[in-house]
Amino acid sequence: MTRDDVLKVVDEKDIQFIRVEYLDFSGVTRARTVRREALPDVLETGVNFSTAIMSFNSLDHYVPDPLYGPQDGDFWALPDPDTFAIVPYREKTARMFCDLVDVDGRPWEGCPRSALKRLLNQAQKDLGGTLNAAYEPEGMLFKSEGGNLVPADSSKCFSIEGVEVQAGFIKRVVDSLESMGIPVVQVSSEYGPGQYEINLKYGPVLQATDAMVTFKHVFKTIGREEGYVATLMPKPFNELPGNGLHVHLSLFDSNGVNLFQDPGDRRGLEMSELAYCFTGGLLKHGEALTAIGAPTVNSYKRLLPGSWAPAHVCYGPANRSVLVRVPEKRRARRVEFRSGDGCCNPYLFSAALVAAGLDGVKNRIDPGEPVMEDVGHMEKRRLRELGVRWIPRTLGEAIEALAKDEVIKNALGAPLFNEFIKVRRSEWITYAQYVDQWDRDAYLQTY
Template sequence: MGKQEDFVLRALEERDVRFVRLWFTDVLGSLKSVAVAPAELEGAFDEGIGFDGSAVEGFARVYEADMLAKPDASTFQILPWRSGDGPSTARMFCDIAMPDGSPSYADPRHVLKRTLSKAAEKGYTFYTHPEIEFYLFKGEHADGAVPVPVDRSGYFDHTAQSKGADFRREAITMLEAMGISVEFSHHEGGPGQQEIDLRYADALSTADNIMTFRTVIREVALGQGIWASFMPKPFGDQPGSGMHTHVSLFDGDQNAFYEAGAEYQLSKTGRQFIAGILTHAAEIACVTNQWVNSYKRLISGGEAPSYICWGHNNRSAMVRVPMYKPNKGQSTRIELRTIDAACNPYLAFAVILAAGMKGIENGYELPREAEDDVWALSDRERRSLGIEPLPTNLSEAIRIAEGSELLAETLGEHVFDFFLRNKRNEWEEWRSQVTQFERDKMLPIL
């Protein structure tokens, strides 16, 4: 065992930890957890904890079910909501392995680690900084009931005795107690809608942090007698919840996207990375926007993009190059505005990085910048500028993804096959629904 494992075993005694939760994620991005006693942890570090992979969404078929969860000691944290005055509960993320010790082909965390390793072979480290939006609703969730937001406030509103402000304060305190740094927080545009921005970190740490973030947000909400949702578009007439994500590549200590004197201080590498994302945007949409509801957000305008284009400080563009900060070359980055917080962050970051790296490796040319509000242009004007639409629904996204070599290569055959099969089932289930809209519109007249 290494130093980190020794540190964890010491911390178990010092912090009176009675339970350790081992966390991992299924292919769709749902958090899984198995609790072990501290006495079992040394064995878990050496050999892993065995479990039935066929019972986890997308992990294995029945005849190859045995898998091992191997805890990553660097992710050890005490769970503040489970640790009052009495014994503590801790958690660690796990890497999933096969019985022979090889990495599981079905582990989303491994998909991201494999993609990061390919970038590292070229000398690059991938950093991400997510701005996570979500809604808070009153009471408890009830099937079929229309949720009621906790407030009627709007963007950046400061409201006396605000439920959202109290919630954000407690959530941020809990996140920082778990080593997750928060940069900003504020009320978003919709009633009850909040935004909390995490400080930038390497993509693997950020993906782990997003999984922790979603858990913390739900735990804090339940503790306050309300509930939280990361659903991309809960209301047709209110803003959707996205996860605008700032990304950058570093070559050692140097920001590979920065070039002094270049337009927007954006280097050739940065321009090729954007070109890669734009070129493969439609192919990766079913991963960055993986739910049938995700496309309700993308077709609604406002802060959510519907078209494949980039712009400098243009909030209608899919990729935005934020304003350059003088004397801060290290802060040069790009912002991807499609992604939503309901995605599997391991897979989403993997496909974004793979698309950008493809642009660098193949020397893609960056198309002309979109300077206008893309939403305000006519279809003819967008076509004349070479601006193509993103998929308009999950079915279209699946159809494009099925022919994507980039996606198959990045996800691996097993995850690629399972993910798309599950998404097809979701679309078929959606297609068979008769909605309230149809009943309201058609029952009286047909």
């Protein structure tokens, strides 16, 4: 869609309010709403925001020693016309996602979406094809009961009851997404009560990432309007399963040939050497990728061994205990990265995944032999034999691993990379220093 196309639709549909949106380093959507009359100028120059907003964490706290302060001026959120969509649950309202630019109109150093676009251009040159992605988000519905939040229903895993009892909610979510140009492949009642997975159709990485951002907005908003709290929080309660975000990645050339496929693969997975090297890059940078894809304190309460969530850095075919799963040969060749969750900034997550894969291809990184066993219940001796590493056990560990990853730093750009670490570290420090009832129960009377 072009600038003129957007203005035409706005006029024909009598759109009065246009949301200009972008994501900060915490994955929080920041936005301004502009009126129809201002749109031509906004499409030309963007809407200004203080650079300091990127130094806020998800608690809305301004981080210590920020890179961006009140003296550092503004960036401009420049709408991408290709992301224009009418918001179906708001009257006369549309939205567009933005690239962030500086005062001269050049990509701003702290823009996650621009970093992803730059890396995708590099991938097109280096890989000889187009990278595709498909996001598989999981989320939960809660209702208020006696002043407490409880699961919205008692549905069982993959049960028809689950999709029946929430049929109205599911239909509104799917209809809203598809009216905004985002096809949905399937919907499942997941492992936990009130838990659902909605699989978005694969497409070029940028469009797939935009679709994931839209999903986050739609899922939470429709849930709220239906009287629920809809959340992508990784681990809302100890006794309930967690919510993950799996990302499938594939590569096709201009003729539609799957460049990740090779029927002659000696390992029997029908994976090409290119696919193995790409996977090797994902594994080499597994800890750093997890820090970006699972960026909250709560994220690491989901990533536990034996929980169906990955806790180890390895890969394997049809194996849901590993970090990188290779789906069964009955399906097109692709890889699935499994440690992310819905708290991430999808643009940063996609960018880091692309950067890691490119490093694997550039340096011909061999991922080693696939793991066929349930690594979540594997003895430590066996883990050592296979050379399997642990995923970071806390956000603090993950941040330190990310800080040492020069490849990801150089790919994202030092200003963005360093400020992301600062933002995430500020939340970890806040959590580590917070005194709550657990501390009192554990220590007050004993000592």
